[in-house]
Every structure is written in C-alpha cells, then in structure tokens.
Amino acid sequence: xxxxxxxxxxxxxxxxxxxxxxxxxxxxxxxxxxxxxxxxxxxxxxxxxxxxxxxxxxxxxxxxxxxxxxxxxxxxxxxxxxxxxxxxxxxxxxxxxxxxxxxxxxxxxxxxxxxxxxxxxxxxxxxxxxxxxxxxxxxxxxxxxxxxxxxxxxxxxxxxxxxxxxxxxxxxxxxxxxxxxxxxxxxxxxxxxxxxxxxxxxxxxxxxxxxxxxxxxxxxxxxxxxxxxxxxxxxxxxxxxxxxxxxxxxxxxxxxxxxxxxxxxxxxxxxxxxxxxxxxxxxxxxxxxxxxxxxxxxxxxxxxxxxxxxxxxxxxxxxxxxxxxxxxxxxxxxxxxxxxxxxxxxxxxxxxxxxxxxxxxxxxxxxxxxxxxxxxxxxxxxxxxxxxxxxxxxxxxxxxxxxxxxxxxxxxxxxxxxxxxxxxxxxxxxxxxxxxxxxxxxxxxxxxxxxxxxxxxxxxxxxxxxxxxxxxxxxxxxxxxxxxxxxxxxxxxxxxxxxxxxxxxxxxxxxxxxxxxxxxxxxxxxxxxxxxxxxxxxxxxxxxxxxxxxxxxxxxxxxxxxxxxxxxxxxxx
Amino acid sequence: xxxxxxxxxxxxxxxxxxxxxxxxxxxxxxxxxxxxxxxxxxxxxxxxxxxxxxxxxxxxxxxxxxxxxxxxxxxxxxxxxxxxxxxxxxxxxxxxxxxxxxxxxxxxxxxxxxxxxxxxxxxxxxxxxxxxxxxxxxxxxxxxxxxxxxxxxxxxxxxxxxxxxxxxxxxxxxxxxxxxxxxxxxxxxxxxxxxxxxxxxxxxxxxxxxxxxxxxxxxxxxxxxxxxxxxxxxxxxxxxxxxxxxxxxxxxxxxxxxxxxxxxxxxxxxxxxxxxxxxxxxxx
Numbered sequence: 001x002x003x004x005x006x007x008x009x010x011x012x013x014x015x016x017x018x019x020x021x022x023x024x025x026x027x028x029x030x031x032x033x034x035x036x037x038x039x040x041x042x043x044x045x046x047x048x049x050x051x052x053x054x055x056x057x058x059x060x061x062x063x064x065x066x067x068x069x070x071x072x073x074x075x076x077x078x079x080x081x082x083x084x085x086x087x088x089x090x091x092x093x094x095x096x097x098x099x100x101x102x103x104x105x106x107x108x109x110x111x112x113x114x115x116x117x118x119x120x121x122x123x124x125x126x127x128x129x130x131x132x133x134x135x136x137x138x139x140x141x142x143x144x145x146x147x148x149x150x151x152x153x154x155x156x157x158x159x160x161x162x163x164x165x166x167x168x169x170x171x172x173x174x175x176x177x178x179x180x181x182x183x184x185x186x187x188x189x190x191x192x193x194x195x196x197x198x199x200x201x202x203x204x205x206x207x208x209x210x211x212x213x214x215x216x217x218x219x220x221x222x223x224x225x226x227x228x229x230x231x232x233x234x235x236x237x238x239x240x241x242x243x244x245x246x247x248x249x250x251x252x253x254x255x256x257x258x259x260x261x262x263x264x265x266x267x268x269x270x271x272x273x274x275x276x277x278x279x280x281x282x283x284x285x286x287x288x289x290x291x292x293x294x295x296x297x298x299x300x301x302x303x304x305x306x307x308x309x310x311x312x313x314x315x316x317x318x319x320x321x322x323x324x325x326x327x328x329x330x331x332x333x334x335x336x337x338x339x340x341x342x343x344x345x346x347x348x349x350x351x352x353x354x355x356x357x358x359x360x361x362x363x364x365x366x367x368x369x370x371x372x373x374x375x376x377x378x379x380x381x382x383x384x385x386x387x388x389x390x391x392x393x394x395x396x397x398x399x400x401x402x403x404x405x406x407x408x409x410x411x412x413x414x415x416x417x418x419x420x421x422x423x424x425x426x427x428x429x430x431x432x433x434x435x436x437x438x439x440x441x442x443x444x445x446x447x448x449x450x451x452x453x454x455x456x457x458x459x460x461x462x463x464x465x466x467x468x469x470x471x472x473x474x475x476x477x478x479x480x481x482x483x484x485x486x487x488x489x490x491x492x493x494x495x496x497x498x499x500x501x502x503x504x505x506x507x508x509x510x511x512x513x514x515x516x517x518x519x520x521x522x523x524x525x526x527x528x529x530x531x532x533x534x535x536x537x538x539x540x541x542x543x544x545x546x547x548x549x550x551x552x553x554x555x556x557x558x559x560x561x562x563x564x565x566x567x568x569x570x571x572x573x
Numbered sequence: 574x575x576x577x578x579x580x581x582x583x584x585x586x587x588x589x590x591x592x593x594x595x596x597x598x599x600x601x602x603x604x605x606x607x608x609x610x611x612x613x614x615x616x617x618x619x620x621x622x623x624x625x626x627x628x629x630x631x632x633x634x635x636x637x638x639x640x641x642x643x644x645x646x647x648x649x650x651x652x653x654x655x656x657x658x659x660x661x662x663x664x665x666x667x668x669x670x671x672x673x674x675x676x677x678x679x680x681x682x683x684x685x686x687x688x689x690x691x692x693x694x695x696x697x698x699x700x701x702x703x704x705x706x707x708x709x710x711x712x713x714x715x716x717x718x719x720x721x722x723x724x725x726x727x728x729x730x731x732x733x734x735x736x737x738x739x740x741x742x743x744x745x746x747x748x749x750x751x752x753x754x755x756x757x758x759x760x761x762x763x764x765x766x767x768x769x770x771x772x773x774x775x776x777x778x779x780x781x782x783x784x785x786x787x788x789x790x791x792x793x794x795x796x797x798x799x800x801x802x803x804x805x806x807x808x809x810x811x812x813x814x815x816x817x818x819x820x821x822x823x824x825x826x827x828x829x830x831x832x833x834x835x836x837x838x839x840x841x842x843x844x845x846x847x848x849x850x851x852x853x854x855x856x857x
Contacts, residue, residue: 305759
C-alpha cells in the first residue's frame with residue numbers, strides 16, 4: 001500500500017506555527033466603489049443553501065454548480081427545443097482586458113433581482129444586478145506583490161456564504177467581503193507562514209514574487225461544513241504547493257503539504273511544485289475534498305527522483321482534518337507540464353452492475369480519468385479526446401531538432417477549464433487543446449529584465465505533421481465510465497473555456513475563435529451558436545445558467561477574453 | 574530484458590587490462606571525504622537481508638496485481654533503505670559526488686570495462702539470482718543508455734537559480750541531493766510506490782508491463798546491493814580503490830537507468846500499451 005495511506009497525516013503541516021503569524025493582516029489595499037447597493041436584497045446564505053444549490057434553478061452558489069462540480073443546470077426550462085431562441089439580454093465591455101483576466105465563472109444569488117458576483121483578473125470582485133448587468137459595487141484589491149498588466153493572473157470566481165462574498169487573493173489570502181456593500185469583513189493571510197516558518201513581515205519572503213510570469217490563478221474557495229478551503233499556485237517559481245482549510249472566521253484549521261517530504265529525495269520537496277491552484281470538488285457522501293494538483297518542479301526530472309506523489313493529478317483528503325484518503329497521478333514524475341488543474345466532478349453510476357460513487361476529470365494528458373471516490377482506484381481511462389503522438393517521450397538535452405513532435409502540447413489536453421456532466425446520458429463534456437510540440441532541456445540563465453521565462457527550448461508547429469489532424473481545439477462528449485468518446489467537434493481554434501450542461505440535454509462550450517456553441521449533449525449536434533465577443537473574442541469563461549422566476553426567463557452568462565465582453569443571454573420560459 | 578548470445582564471461586574475456594590509476598585515485602578520495610566512519614557490521618547485515626529479498630522477486634510476476642493493502646514491492650526495500658540512510662549519515666553520497674566524475678561516455682566506458690574485469694562480479698550477480706543473460710543485460714543497459722544517463726548530473730553541474738523567477742530552469746543547490754543519493758533513494762521510492770500504482774491502475778496494467786517492471790525492480794535492487802557492497806568493502810578495508818569507484822559508479826548507473834525504464838515500462842502508459850478498453854473490466 002502506498003506509504004501515505006500508512007501514515008495518513010504525514011503530509012499535514014503544523015498550523016500552530018501559522019497561528020503565531022500575522023494571519024489576519026492584509027498585505028495589500030482594497031479600493032471599494034458603491035453604486036445602487038439597495039438593489040441587493042438581504043438574506044443569509046446558509047450551508048443548507050450551498051447543499052441544495054445543485055437542485056435549484058434560481059441560483060448558482062458554487063463555481064462548479066454544486067459540491068459535486070458537475071456544472072449542471074438542473075431545470076428543463078432550457079432545452080434543445082428553445083435553446084435556439086437565446087438572445088442577448090445584456091452585455092458590457094470591461095476595461096482594457098489583460099490576457100487571462102476573463103476566465104471567470106460567476107456566482108448567482110437568488111432574489112428579486114438575482115445578484116451576480118463576478119471576478120476579473122487581477123483581483124477584481126464586482127456585484128451586479130444579474131437581470132440587467134448593472135454594477136452595484138466593486139471591490140478591487142491591490143496585492144503588495146503586484147501583478148503585471150501584460151500577463152495578469154486569471155480570476156476564476158468567488159464563493160458566497162452568510163452575508164459574505166469570499167474570494168482568494170493573488171497574495172495567497174482569502175478575503176471575506178460584505179455581499180451587500182463590498183466592504184471588508186475579514187482577511188486570512190495565507191502567506192504569513194510557509195513550510196512551518198512564520199514570516200518576518202506580513203508575507204513569507206519566499207512567496208513574495210511578482211504575479212507576472214507564467215500560469216497563475218485565483219480560484220474560488222470551497223466552503224463546506226464550517227471550513228473554507230483553498231489552494232496555492234506558482235509551480236514554476238520554486239515553491240512547494242499547499243492546500244489550506246480555515247474557519248469561517250478566517251483562522252487556520254489545517255494545511256496539506258502537497259510535496260510530502262518523505263516521498264521526495266533530500267530537500268527536493270521544497271521546490272517540488274505540485275501546487276493546488278485550481279478549485280477542488282467535495283464529495284458530501286464521504287466528506288472529502290478532491291484537490292487538483294499541478295506539475296512537479298523543476299522541470300528537470302533528474303533532480304527530483306521518484307513518483308513525486310500528489311503532483312500532476314488529484315489528492316483526496318478529509319474535509320474534517322485533512323487526512324489522506326487517496327491520490328491519483330495522471331503524469332507521474334512529470335516532465336511535460338502535464339498537470340491536472342481541471343476540477344474533478346463527482347457522481348454515482350453503475351459499474352459492472354454495481355452502483356458506485358465516482359470522480360472523473362479531464363487533465364492535460366488528454367484522457368478522462370475515472371476513479372472510485374472512496375478508494376481512488378481507477379475505474380476507467382477514456383479513449384483519447386485529443387490526439388496523442390509520441391506520448392511520454394522524455395525530453396532530450398539541448399538539441400531540439402533531434403526531438404520528435406509530441407502531443408498533447410504542454411497546455412493540454414484540458415488545462416484549468418472545468419468540464420460538465422449530464423447524468424441522464426452519462427456524458428461528460430470537455431474542451432481540449434490539440435497541438436503538436438517538441439521540446440528539449442536547454443541550459444539558459446535568466447537575465448532580467450524579462451517577462452515570460454519557460455526555461456525550456458520548446459517549439460510549436462504550424463508545419464504539416466502527418467499524424468496531426470490540423471485542428472487546434474476540440475469539444476467532446478465522453479462516457480466517463482465506459483471510456484467511449486461519443487462525439488468530437490473539432491475546431492480551428494483552441495477550446496479553452498469551461499462547459500455547462502443542462503438536465504434537459506443541452507451543453508455549452510466556447511472556443512478561442514470566438515464561438516459560443518450549444519450542443520445536443522448526447523450527440524454533439526450543434527443547436528445554436530453566437531460570437532459574444534466578435535471574431536476576435538476568445539470564449540475562455542465558464543458559462544453558468546439560472547432561472548429568474550420574477551421575469552420568467554432563463555439566463556446563460558459567459559465572459560470573452562481579448563474583447564473583454566461579458567454577455568448574458570436569455571430566453572423566455 | 575532477455576539477451577541471447579554472449580554472456581558476461583565472454584565480454585569479460587574481451588576486455589583487456591588497461592590503466593586504472595585514475596579510478597584508483599578517485600576511490601581513495603571518496604574514502605577520504607567521508608564525514609563519519611562506515612559501520613561494516615551494519616552494512617554486512619543489511620546486505621545479507623537485501624540478498625534474501627531477491628529470492629522473492631520471481632513471485633512478483635506470478636502475483637500480478639497486488640490486493641488493496643498488500644505491499645509485496647515495498648517489502649523488498651527495508652534493508653536497502655537502512656543502507657541508504659547509513660550512507661546519508663556518513664556523508665558517503667556527498668563524497669562520491671564530489672570525487673567522482675559526471676556520467677560522461679568516457680567515464681561510463683571506463684567503469685563498465687572495469688566492472689567486467691572484476692572477478693567477483695559474475696559471482697555476486699549470480700548469488701543475487703541473475704542468470705547469465707540477465708548479468709549481461711544489467712551491464713549492457715548501462716552502455717546503451719549512456720546518453721540518458723548523462724542527463725543525470727552532479728548537482729553543481731545544473732544551472733543555478735540566480736533570480737527569483739528562475740526556478741523552472743535553474744535549481745537551488747541546497748535542495749538537490751547528491752547524484753548517487755538521488756540514484757539510490759529515487760530507486761527505492763519508485764519500488765515502494767509500485768504496490769499502489771499497480772493496484773490503482775489494474776484496468777490499464779498488462780502482464781507484460783508487470784514483467785518488465787519486475788525486471789526493473791530487480792536491476793535497481795542489484796544496483797543498491799553494489800552500492801552497499803562498495804561501502805561495506807570500504808568499511809572493511811577490502812576494496813581495491815579502482816573496484817570501489819567502479820562499484821559506486823555502476824551501482825548508481827543501474828539504479829538511475831532502472832528508474833527511467835520503470836517509468837517507461839509501467840508508469841507512463843500510452844494507449845498502445847494499455848489493456849484494451851473493452852477488456853478493462855473483464856478481468857478486474
């Protein structure tokens with residue numbers, strides 16, 4: 001049995017150390033603007049609301065649509081018959097959009113009017129009238145560490161509980177904001193202790209890098225059973241990943257070290273990456289959170305021998321105390337940046353005649369993995385939904401031209417974009433990236449100033465590669481239990497947004513070619529399409545849907561990168 | 574894995590004597606660089622226990638997929654771990670890295686030739702349960718994988734982290750274990766993780782993968798044995814200096830190559846290797 005199971009708490013850090021730190025002090029500054037906040041009707045969001053949100057049509061209280069993260073609209077008001085009637089209800093352009101700022105997925109709180117809590121990168125949180133798109137308040141946080149306007153970090157969303165909106169911050173904190181006014185309630189300083197060592201100042205010096213290079217993220221915390229859970233990021237910046245649970249008052253409860261020391265040679269764990277930068281899913285039947293994990297670091301595999309467990313896969317721990325339950329590695333001892341940020345989704349299905357609780361996810365490696373949620377045993381790995389070519393070829397040293405073309409590209413498969421699931425047809429809808437690349441190690445020294453620094457010699461191709469089908473992106477419908485790829489809709493452009501499925505069999509997905517498409521979930525037939533940001537827009541947001549019973553309309557919302565357009569469609573029902 | 578044709582003895586007869594002064598000097602420096610004395614009795618005891626574990630390796634092929642909670646692979650390594658920990662405590666790995674050259678083709682060439690000339694080698698491998706063809710495979714693997722081996726460098730040979738944004742290329746030297754330590758402990762971590770991996774991935778894993786993986790495990794444990802035996806000889810004062818260098822270098826090389834091969838043989842499973850999709854649940 002794996003050694004983590006033999007000692008289930010080996011990976012936990014001592015949060016008493018954190019308690020000695022300035023964990024309630026906010027390193028950055030908040031700028032708050034208030035408009036017509038009276039439109040926000042009062043009403044506490046309870047744990048009961050969070051548990052039932054997946055069954056309610058008038059709200060969307062958790063980024064994944066519910067704890068099971070199926071990104072499912074449970075009603076049948078929006079269906080294959082009327083989806084073609086969707087029309088733009090409202091839209092707006094937001095600022096001068098940086099590259100990754102529009103990968104959001106909003107929260108919708110029920111009421112008259114329903115209220116939308118929407119994030120943009122970096123560190124912007126807004127309350128809107130979800131019926132009209134009117135801004136009601138804005139809370140813009142400026143972290144001490146700063147953020148580059150050229151490669152600003154994404155903001156994938158917020159969470160909501162009590163009278164608060166709760167958001168991760170770029171300086172690894174958690175911020176609770178009054179949901180009626182946008183004013184600060186409390187702040188948890190997640191960077192004031194690190195590897196068991198309190199910070200000298202407000203933030204630990206090893207976490208004080210500028211959020212300006214490479215992939216970075218701010219995902220919504222998960223709120224469950226009296227705890228708020230969130231991860232960390234920065235796998236390419238010499239860090240070790242961690243995943244925190246804090247109380248509803250912003251006090252540390254437990255911290256999981258995502259590079260458990262006993263499983264790494266020497267001190268290589270300290271820079272081992274395996275960050276938990278994306279949102280988890282909670283299985284309420286087993287009280288565990290399934291944490292997505294990033295690649296191992298550095299990309300030189302030779303300095304971090306072994307499996308590098310917890311990296312590039314999923315780790316399930318108890319929500320109560322962070323104890324280990326299981327882990328799955330999509331890419332053990334990863335060399336290719338094949339991390340696994342896309343959240344798992346949880347469901348019950350029949351396997352070999354037996355009802356089982358399962359978790360499925362679509363990682364960068366380009367297969368859907370399905371495991372038994374209680375044990376972590378792999379139930380099925382799907383057929384490829386993006387192309388695989390020379391998969392697992394170890395990168396050579398220096399001579400890039402000697403290396404073969406390989407697929408998937410380092411961006412995936414599926415990167416952070418969340419998938420959706422339609423239980424009735426047992427179809428998981430995923431988006432994927434389908435490009436060849438080749439790469440080799442190259443001894444390159446960093447010379448400031450500079451922005452991006454990949455540290456590898458890499459080459460993407462526009463050349464003709466016989467094995468490549470020439471399409472850069474795909475939307476696919478997959479049976480995660482049988483592993484069958486039911487359908488694929490290939491695109492000239494990358495498909496990198498999240499997906500949304502309705503109980504009535506409609507699924508939405510976008511592409512970086514600007515298309516926002518509604519599919520018949522089971523067959524992949526295109527039912528409706530629009531270009532919300534025009535031809536130059538990149539539909540990188542994750543759509544959500546809600547029913548406004550006062551207006552008798554169903555809304556579908558999605559954000560579009562590059563153009564910076566946010567669009568709400570509606571149809572009368 | 575199985576090699577037909579010449580056996581190790583044939584290769585040994587082809588290797589002519591050549592100067593080993595340089596290897597001998599390296600061996601003396603490794604000894605001088607230890608921070609603590611080696612415990613000959615401890616090493617002898619653990620090597621004996623490790624040798625016994627080799628008898629269980631053939632069973633692993635028959636066992637196939639371990640049951641949940643069973644640890645047949647992890648049970649192979651406790652003695653090797655104790656040897657590893659002792660070598661860490663005595664500064665053995667630091668000294669080896671400091672005093673032995675990187676895995677250049679020339680060094681691999683010289684040490685494998687020297688290995689072939691060691692009279693004790695065939696007997697040692699034979700005692701561990703390596704028939705003639707496997708003895709040859711262990712040595713030829715080193716030579717054929719020498720380019721891949723050369724990517725495993727002594728820590729100071731990697732580019733350093735010189736800026737806070739430099740971590741994905743450079744390495745922070747203080748966090749990277751010496752080369753020979755990485756070879757041995759990495760090999761043991763890979764072996765220890767197999768119980769979980771094979772059980773967890775039963776729907777993908779084939780008998781062929783297990784067969785190849787078992788060979789990789791066997792060769793890595795042999796590398797650990799050679800490394801431990803070099804230390805034991807050093808502690809007992811029975812190692813010729815050139816023999817010491819040879820055993821350390823080749824032991825590390827076998828463990829490194831074993832790690833690379835194990836990943837390719839059973840951890841990195843592509844669609845061509847895997848158990849076919851429609852058969853995945855028939856046998857589970």
